[in-house]
Amino acid sequence: GPHRASDGSRVTAHASAVADVLVIGGGPAGSTTAARLAERGHRVLLLESGTAGQPKACGELLTPRAVAAAAELGVSLDGFHRVDYVRLTEGDRSASTRWPGHPDFGDHAVVAARPQFDDLLRRRAADVGATVLTRHAATAPIVEHGFVRGAAVTGPAQEPLEMRAAYTVVADGANSRFGRALGTFRRRSWPYALAHRAVYRSALHDAPEAELVLDLHDRAGTRITGYGWMFPRGDGTVNVGALMMSTAPSFQVVKPAHVLERLLDDHGPRWQLDGDPVEPGAGGRIPLGHAVGPTAGPTWLVVGDAAAAANPMTGAGIEYAMETGMAAAEVIDEALTTDTAAALQRYPKLLDERCGAYFKVGRLANRLLGRPTMAKRLAWLSTAGGPFSAAFVRITANELRPGHLG
Numbered sequence: 001g002p003h004r005a006s007d008g009s010r011v012t013a014h015a016s017a018v019a020d021v022l023v024i025g026g027g028p029a030g031s032t033t034a035a036r037l038a039e040r041g042h043r044v045l046l047l048e049s050g051t052a053g054q055p056k057a058c059g060e061l062l063t064p065r066a067v068a069a070a071a072e073l074g075v076s077l078d079g080f081h082r083v084d085y086v087r088l089t090e091g092d093r094s095a096s097t098r099w100p101g102h103p104d105f106g107d108h109a110v111v112a113a114r115p116q117f118d119d120l121l122r123r124r125a126a127d128v129g130a131t132v133l134t135r136h137a138a139t140a141p142i143v144e145h146g147f148v149r150g151a152a153v154t155g156p157a158q159e160p161l162e163m164r165a166a167y168t169v170v171a172d173g174a175n176s177r178f179g180r181a182l183g184t185f186r187r188r189s190w191p192y193a194l195a196h197r198a199v200y201r202s203a204l205h206d207a208p209e210a211e212l213v214l215d216l217h218d219r220a221g222t223r224i225t226g227y228g229w230m231f232p233r234g235d236g237t238v239n240v241g242a243l244m245m246s247t248a249p250s251f252q253v254v255k256p257a258h259v260l261e262r263l264l265d266d267h268g269p270r271w272q273l274d275g276d277p278v279e280p281g282a283g284g285r286i287p288l289g290h291a292v293g294p295t296a297g298p299t300w301l302v303v304g305d306a307a308a309a310a311n312p313m314t315g316a317g318i319e320y321a322m323e324t325g326m327a328a329a330e331v332i333d334e335a336l337t338t339d340t341a342a343a344l345q346r347y348p349k350l351l352d353e354r355c356g357a358y359f360k361v362g363r364l365a366n367r368l369l370g371r372p373t374m375a376k377r378l379a380w381l382s383t384a385g386g387p388f389s390a391a392f393v394r395i396t397a398n399e400l401r402p403g404h405l406g
Contacts, residue, residue: 029304
């Protein structure tokens, strides 16, 4: 049917359109968008370039905020390992605190192996009516008269396909080649992160707490802005990783893989890590705090890591991937039901209302913590236990209570 463009002109879905919405990328952002739109009765096509069960370089911690998003999507996380406590470690100081309670998010986190979690979300999208195709890679946008009409796609046997739709959602992750083809760009001066992680067998795989190590150092002993983590997966293994912010003084010369090695030397024995990793070290760049834009065009939206929707304080991205997916589905549903493409222009405002202020503060904090003395002071405070540790977790996990935002 016809759709109105943002300038008021009518945009007609091509007669050969195979869907109302084409979603490129089957991670948490893409699957959430697809599931929400399919639930509302729209024809949705979800493309995932990989196969089911592929490992992802990810910390795999679903904060209470992410657990709430999964519940809202109708996905049960019962099969995954529940984590009720967070341990904060700085040198030989360590304090454990419960996840802060929040009226909207509950009080526990979950460590979910990404291949299984991603498959679960894609299955949810399929169950509510989306067509899910794995091993289908979108290579370039189909653009007609200035409007995106879908994508050129390579199928499982490398066969060229055309997938057409009235609206296209870009959910192809942090490197987002598809997004860049549409003109998205990252603000170079904004902070970003590099992370590296591996998975080890451990006798402590079913521990009820996740650990964050706040004193990472480079080989010269200079403090690194970032943190290390040990997240028990409950399946015989622990996810261990290190994240480094670009605001760290030695960022240009330090490799995250080396930071992870040091972390393993210093803290591995405490977690009883067993021999070689089950999943070897892997990592990548994480754009943060909505550093990528524009997030909306006349007939397309960008969600998840492709839109740099990760927490600038921690690099956590799963909850924001799902939240951006829900926001995208909301405006595309409006565009389809009212026949006006102008609804898509509400999307950047929705993102800003939900996270703009927090992400801005996060970016400033990130810069401030690039100063080793500030980072040391904060780590010292947050490992003091009691209200300090609880406040640190509440703020960094973006679980400020309504009415307590100050």
